[in-house]
Amino acid sequence: ASTPAPAAEDSFQQELRKANAEIIRENYVQALRSFNTLIQHYADEPLAHLGHARLLERLAEKERSNQRLWQAIDAYKRYLAFGELVASDGEFLSAGERCIQHLRFMGYHQQSVNIHELLIERLPADPRLRNQLSFTHLTANNMRQVKLVAAETLKLWPDDPVAQLHFGLAIKQLHGDYEQALPYLQNAIESKAEGTQEGYFYLALGETLQRLYRQQEAVEVHRQGVARGLIPSVYQRSLYNEPQLRAQPFWQPSETGYASQLRKLQENWMSIREEALSLLSHRGYFADETENLRHKGIWQQFELFAKGQLHGKNCQRAPITCGLMKAFPESSGCRRGQVKFSVMQAETHVWPHCGPTNCRLRAHLTLVAPEPEQTSLRVAEREITWREGELIIFDDSFEHEVWHNGTRPRLVLIIDMWHPDLTATQRRTLTAI
Ligand code: LMR
Ligand code: MN
Incomplete structure (x- = not known):
């Protein structure tokens, strides 16, 4: 002045x-x-x-x-x-x-x-700015960059919880090194520091503990996630949820409201199987599961619909199944799910995991299952197995785990469908997943 x-x-x-x-x-x-x-x-x-x-x-x-x-x-x-x-x-x-x-x-x-x-x-000199950068890389799933930036931050601020969290997530995802990732994730989440209290982070820590066979501690982490309002329940751990939908691990066709559509598919299971088997005989049609859910073995898929959209090339190769699915728009048009063939080879184990959303139910139409005693699907606390021509309906937002301890492949058609409690408006407006 x-x-x-x-x-x-x-x-x-x-x-x-x-x-x-x-x-x-x-x-x-x-x-x-x-x-x-x-x-x-x-x-x-x-x-x-x-x-x-x-x-x-x-x-x-x-x-x-x-x-x-x-x-x-x-x-x-x-x-x-x-x-x-x-x-x-x-x-x-x-x-x-x-x-x-x-x-x-x-x-x-x-x-x-x-x-x-x-x-x-x-x-x-402000570590938060570096954490914001690694967070941007995290949202773009650019884990190499996350690791690089977080490692730099930890050099200068070894106790920074957000940098620890990002570093732990990166080495878990990049290298599957759960031993090394664990202390970083644990420290960060226990700190309760700002930027560490997201549902996704609790799930990553819980999964790390599960993959180290520390089940009791995993349950404790999930309990805390529930107590903090980040995940629906210890067994149901999806992150994209709509309120007030019925939530149970297994469903009967009559409970879904889609009994007639499902019956129609079941009546056609042998022609669907024919089509799937001929696809399987082509090298390179089926693609490996890419979400890092396999502990061991071979598990591949052939996608017909995803996010409510038809996969053009694959549908041309599977006209019978795609035609049947088009007559079931609550499934083929479900923007929070997929329709796909899923083949699992012997000696495969799929880690316990949860789907991303409570907005769908998942049906398996079993096409090839020569060894029901050697295979198993656990959803929450109940284990069942596949039987040819039969339907399994479960809510894959609940924790599930798969074993194939037999000697011959198992093949199913996976049919996701809108959760029956969703309104027409929700089905129209929910974002795709
Ligand atoms: C899953 O949905 O995770 C599995 O059940 C799929 C499969 O092929 O068994
Ligand atoms: Mn699954």
Whole structure:
């Protein structure tokens, strides 16, 4: 206040205040005009671009417009490009974080990484910025990068719980090294630090313990996840859930409301089997399970529908089954499930696991099962086996585990269907999984 500001700055401040006042009065058309003028006349004033960015992101929300959101992102980038010329760390940081949030939302992973790096460069002593970067890599399932960034962070801050968590998740997923991952995951989650209390992290720790055969401790972790409202129950551990759906491990056809559709499929089980067997004789048609659920053995699938969409090429190769499934839209159109052939070779074990959502039920139409005594499907606390021509219906959001201790392959058609308690609106609007 003691030294008079130059006149140019004075009028800039004045015009900026006026433009911001238009935002507060929700005079968006006028505000936009004011900011356009401002950034023309004062292109080298960082605050002109910051105000512009904030206005544009508000408009993007109001108009639900991605084009506006891109304009906001660009304005934020122009502001951030001033770097050292921006006086306030706090404002620089929060602008960077908003920009990252928008880029993530638009799915622009690499661009958000660039902004993260800009923030880290400016504030190298803040581990949270590095954790935010590894989190961005985590959401893009870029586990090599997660490991790299988290390892760097741990070099400087070995006790940082979020970096420990990210590092543990990375080595679990990249190397399947559960021994090494465990202390990182355990430490992090027990710390209850911000950024460590997500359902997904509890599941990762529980799974790590299960794969080390420390079942009691796994149950305890899952119990804590339930107590903290992160997962539905110790046995039902899906993360994408709708409230108030009936939840039980096994279902009878009559309970599903789809009895007639299921009967129709069952009546055709031998022609479905013919088709599946001829597909199996082609090398390369079936693809390995890719979710790291196999402990040992061979387990492959041939997908007909996924996320409610038909797999064109595969359906051409399986016209009979696909035709039958098209007449069952509650299954083939289920955006939270799949329809697929699933073949399991002898000497296979699938680790205990849960599906991602409580919004579907899963049926197996058993096509080939020569050794029912040597195979087993456990869902929650009950074990059953496959019998040719028969249907098994279970809710795969409940923990399940599979053994094949026989000598010959087992083949089923997996048929996911919308949970019968979902309304028509939910079936129409739920996001695909
Ligand atoms: C599963 O859904 O995890 C398994 O039951 C699939 C299969 O082929 O047994
Ligand atoms: Mn499963």
